[in-house]
Amino acid sequence: MRLSRYARAIPGHATEGDAWPSWVSAGARRRFDPLTRLACATVDRLLQQGGDLPPDTAVLVATSYGAVESTFKFAQSIAQFGDAGGSPTPFTTSVHNSCAAAIGELLRLRGPTTTISQGATGPIAALRFASRLVETGRAPAALVLTGERHNDWSRRVVTTLSGAPWPIGDGMVGCLIEAGDGAGRSLSLQATPTAGNCLTGGPLTAQESLLIESCIVPLIASERLGVWWPGCGIAGLGWTTDEAVVLTEVEGDRREQIWLGIFQPH
Amino acid sequence: MSVISSIREPGLALAITGIGCIGAPGRGVDAQRAALSAGTCGLRVVADARLPLTQRVPTGVVDLRLPPLPSRTTALAFAAAQDAMRSANLAPADRGEVAVVVGTCTGGMPESEAVFLRDGDQVVSDVYRRQHPHRTTQALARLLGCHGPQGTHALACASAAAAIIEAMELVRSGACPAALAVGTDALTRVTMAGFTSLMLVDPHGCRPLTAERGGMSLGEGAGALLIEHPDHARRRGARVLTSLLGWGEHPDAHHLTAPEPGGVQLERAINDALADAGVARNAIGYVNAHGTGTRDNDQVETSTLARLFGAIPTASSKRTYGHTMGAAAAIEAVACCLAIHEQQVWASAGAAEGTPLPGIEVVRQTRASVLDVVLSTTLAFGGVNACLAFGKAERCA
Numbered sequence: 001m002r003l004s005r006y007a008r009a010i011p012g013h014a015t016e017g018d019a020w021p022s023w024v025s026a027g028a029r030r031r032f033d034p035l036t037r038l039a040c041a042t043v044d045r046l047l048q049q050g051g052d053l054p055p056d057t058a059v060l061v062a063t064s065y066g067a068v069e070s071t072f073k074f075a076q077s078i079a080q081f082g083d084a085g086g087s088p089t090p091f092t093t094s095v096h097n098s099c100a101a102a103i104g105e106l107l108r109l110r111g112p113t114t115t116i117s118q119g120a121t122g123p124i125a126a127l128r129f130a131s132r133l134v135e136t137g138r139a140p141a142a143l144v145l146t147g148e149r150h151n152d153w154s155r156r157v158v159t160t161l162s163g164a165p166w167p168i169g170d171g172m173v174g175c176l177i178e179a180g181d182g183a184g185r186s187l188s189l190q191a192t193p194t195a196g197n198c199l200t201g202g203p204l205t206a207q208e209s210l211l212i213e214s215c216i217v218p219l220i221a222s223e224r225l226g227v228w229w230p231g232c233g234i235a236g237l238g239w240t241t242d243e244a245v246v247l248t249e250v251e252g253d254r255r256e257q258i259w260l261g262i263f264q265p266h
Numbered sequence: 267m268s269v270i271s272s273i274r275e276p277g278l279a280l281a282i283t284g285i286g287c288i289g290a291p292g293r294g295v296d297a298q299r300a301a302l303s304a305g306t307c308g309l310r311v312v313a314d315a316r317l318p319l320t321q322r323v324p325t326g327v328v329d330l331r332l333p334p335l336p337s338r339t340t341a342l343a344f345a346a347a348q349d350a351m352r353s354a355n356l357a358p359a360d361r362g363e364v365a366v367v368v369g370t371c372t373g374g375m376p377e378s379e380a381v382f383l384r385d386g387d388q389v390v391s392d393v394y395r396r397q398h399p400h401r402t403t404q405a406l407a408r409l410l411g412c413h414g415p416q417g418t419h420a421l422a423c424a425s426a427a428a429a430i431i432e433a434m435e436l437v438r439s440g441a442c443p444a445a446l447a448v449g450t451d452a453l454t455r456v457t458m459a460g461f462t463s464l465m466l467v468d469p470h471g472c473r474p475l476t477a478e479r480g481g482m483s484l485g486e487g488a489g490a491l492l493i494e495h496p497d498h499a500r501r502r503g504a505r506v507l508t509s510l511l512g513w514g515e516h517p518d519a520h521h522l523t524a525p526e527p528g529g530v531q532l533e534r535a536i537n538d539a540l541a542d543a544g545v546a547r548n549a550i551g552y553v554n555a556h557g558t559g560t561r562d563n564d565q566v567e568t569s570t571l572a573r574l575f576g577a578i579p580t581a582s583s584k585r586t587y588g589h590t591m592g593a594a595a596a597i598e599a600v601a602c603c604l605a606i607h608e609q610q611v612w613a614s615a616g617a618a619e620g621t622p623l624p625g626i627e628v629v630r631q632t633r634a635s636v637l638d639v640v641l642s643t644t645l646a647f648g649g650v651n652a653c654l655a656f657g658k659a660e661r662c663a
Binding site (some may be wrong): 031056059064066071072074075076078079082083084085086087088091092093094095096097098100101102104105107108109110111112113114115116117118119121122125128129132133136153156157160161251252254 | 318319371373379382383386387390392394395398399400403404415416417418419420421422428431432435439455456458459460462463464515516517518519520521522523531534646647648649650
């Protein structure tokens with residue numbers, strides 16, 4: 001398995017953003033949630049790297065809050081007008097898999113699809129399942145999108161409840177997983193250079209703690225993105241072009257790891 | 267060190283050794299069997315302060331004392347999962363490597379929406395910690411002592427189908443010897459109001475697979491399956507209830523809320539499940555249809571099934587449970603297991619009082635049947651089409 005294309009979109013950052021790509025119609029722009037807009041911007045960058053995706057590409061989205069702006073709007077509509085006064089438009093786009101469905105609809109992708117809501121370990125859970133779909137021939141490729149697009153309410157909730165010392169931001173990473181040799185990074189869920197079983201929970205080893213600090217903290221400090229979202233760790237791949245890395249994610253008392261091998265340029 | 271994905275056995279039939287279910291008919295396998303056999307309507311108009319709309323429309327509410335857990339969705343899941351573990355006779359000491367994969371739409375929304383609708387958007391409550399779907403997965407893993415891989419799928423009404431599919435692939439890949447797949451959802455005001463806003467709720471209670479159908483009825487509940495590698499089940503002397511043979515999933519890529527009228531991708535999902543199961547169409551003796559009772563869903567589903575299988579015995583259990591959304595495919599997987607185990611095709615609740623849709627045979631009364639392989643189909647928001655194939659226990663021997 002290899003991670004053949006990689007892109008990220010981070011709203012508000014000087015060099016990146018989430019503007020609508022040209023292939024999204026005006027009607028779709030009006031309907032879709034900001035999370036989907038961010039996904040479209042990310043996918044647009046992937047498409048620029050190698051053209052259209054195979055029609056049976058799998059689509060997997062990892063997100064915890066999902067289309068939170070739509071959920072918020074719909075909940076507000078029933079708070080204001082009562083249960084019989086809910087607005088149907090934000091309800092349809094509030095469903096957790098609306099982002100994956102929209103990407104599939106826009107690009108006519110008909111491989112297996114799902115939306116994974118696995119907290120901070122969502123990206124690895126999505127990469128794991130995506131790899132399996134490709135290696136068993138269920139899909140010729142798998143598009144993995146992972147990230148969050150908060151609104152003011154959810155940003156306030158996360159900031160307050162997490163007590164995180166850094167600002168809560170938004171962002172999305174897109175990866176294309178394919179089989180065979182070629183450009184990109186090899187991707188393996190097997191042996192990792194750090195100790196421990198990547199499938200079972202348990203406290204972090206000192207080595208793993210160091211790994212997390214060396215990956216995520218400099219990412220935030222040096223780029224001043226002010227982000228903390230599922231996918232933040234994998235977003236660091238953009239800064240590591242020639243070294244093999246282990247991606248480690250932690251959710252509660254559970255850690256997940258994935259080995260991302262040597263980078264082969266296009 | 268565990269090795270993931272190094273052992274590839276696509277097409278391997280897996281053993282279902284434990285099942286659990288809770289829904290409007292009650293908790294436990296006996297309650298489900300009785301309700302399915304009788305084609306019971308489980309829908310009721312319940313004056314429930316949590317759900318103002320249910321005072322006016324019939325729903326499948328679980329009216330039972332639930333385990334005292336932080337979210338109703340988790341409590342429903344735990345009840346079903348606990349029963350599945352008990353029926354599998356898997357001792358706590360043997361659960362260490364078991365994966366937990368959950369499908370849910372709502373997560374802890376019943377509790378968080380109550381705070382939001384009462385206190386407004388300026389109050390940040392600790393309750394919001396519980397709203398994420400993976401909190402249910404974490405809770406089940408902790409409470410049941412399962413420390414294998416975890417997965418949490420929020421794929422609308424196909425969430426449980428996605429959970430069962432990933433659980434299958436985790437076991438097939440060798441990532442774990444067994445996986446607990448759970449679908450769970452509690453009713454919420456947002457869900458009720460949402461489907462009402464789309465004018466998809468039948469105020470008289472759903473009548474799936476009939477010409478008189480006028481929409482869906484919502485419900486809540488959970489279903490759980492313990493899925494094992496057959497070698498693991500054999501080694502520990504487990505009783506195999508049924509086999510889990512295959513899956514297929516293809517989205518329409520057509521519209522967020524409307525199915526593609528031709529059912530082309532649903533047909534592909536069914537064909538993929540048959541290929542994965544290694545069975546021909548004529549091996550299928552019964553189909554548990556998604557059968558929500560909406561105009562579009564039932565039309566596309568029955569015409570696709572008729573095209574593939576002719577007059578195949580088909581039933582929907584939505585009038586028995588209500589549409590339990592993220593739980594539906596797991597509850598219906600339990601119904602399929604029971605159908606094979608009991609060698610019965612279940613009646614489609616409400617069909618006897620209506621005009622069955624043409625092309626297929628809508629089962630009007632439960633009857634004995636020789637069943638080798640049965641299918642369960644699921645359609646969902648976002649144009650998702652999924653199909654699971656179940657077979658007799660001997661198929662994974």
